[in-house]
Amino acid sequence: MINTHGDPMPKHIVSGLKYIAAVNLTKQGHSQREIAKALNMNRSTVSHYLNGRNLSWRSIEVAKVITEMCPRDFLLLTHSLTQNTEMTRTIIRTCQKQKFQGKVRNSCIGCGLCVDTCLMKAISLRDLKAHIESEWCCGCLICVDMCPTDSIEIKEVELDGNNRSN
Numbered sequence: 001m002i003n004t005h006g007d008p009m010p011k012h013i014v015s016g017l018k019y020i021a022a023v024n025l026t027k028q029g030h031s032q033r034e035i036a037k038a039l040n041m042n043r044s045t046v047s048h049y050l051n052g053r054n055l056s057w058r059s060i061e062v063a064k065v066i067t068e069m070c071p072r073d074f075l076l077l078t079h080s081l082t083q084n085t086e087m088t089r090t091i092i093r094t095c096q097k098q099k100f101q102g103k104v105r106n107s108c109i110g111c112g113l114c115v116d117t118c119l120m121k122a123i124s125l126r127d128l129k130a131h132i133e134s135e136w137c138c139g140c141l142i143c144v145d146m147c148p149t150d151s152i153e154i155k156e157v158e159l160d161g162n163n164r165s166n
């Protein structure tokens with residue numbers, strides 16, 4: 001599972017990310033059937049992964065480093081590796097330790113740019129105003145950079161319940 005230079009190949013890093021997500025989903029009480037569906041795998045592969053089989057530990061180490069990157073890099077790198085938006089959403093939501101809260105100001109003109117841009121599919125338009133489903137927001141801030149009216153505010157929710165502005 002290692003290339004001739006000793007580095008994990010992209011598909012093996014994806015396996016490492018899936019392994020970390022599968023372990024976390026198991027801790028959250030999900031069945032192997034649910035995990036297989038969420039990560040687009042078959043059940044026997046999930047079972048092998050959870051038993052530490054068919055995996056390169058170097059790939060898992062690299063995957064762990066990716067999960068600890070800043071939210072934007074974690075999101076974009078995972079999406080680039082998996083080429084799969086749904087799997088990316090599952091991996092990010094399952095493996096990211098931080099939580100975020102998004103708000104949209106009244107200055108929103110409903111242009112929809114943020115909706116099209118959000119890889120986590122956390123934004124929708126309601127009555128021609130953007131609405132953010134915070135439980136899916138990973139704090140990448142791409143929507144903040146994209147919004148032409150500076151209408152989006154994303155805050156990290158700290159464990160003590162306070163918010164930290166971005």
Ligand code: SF4
Pocket residue numbers: 104107108109110111112113114115129130146147148149150151152
């Ligand atoms: S990009 Fe800004 S103005 Fe456009 S819909 Fe999103 S929040 Fe509203």
Ligand code: SF4
Pocket residue numbers: 102117118119120121122123132136137138139140141142143144154
């Ligand atoms: S920061 Fe914006 S673009 Fe990024 S996940 Fe949250 S809502 Fe989506």
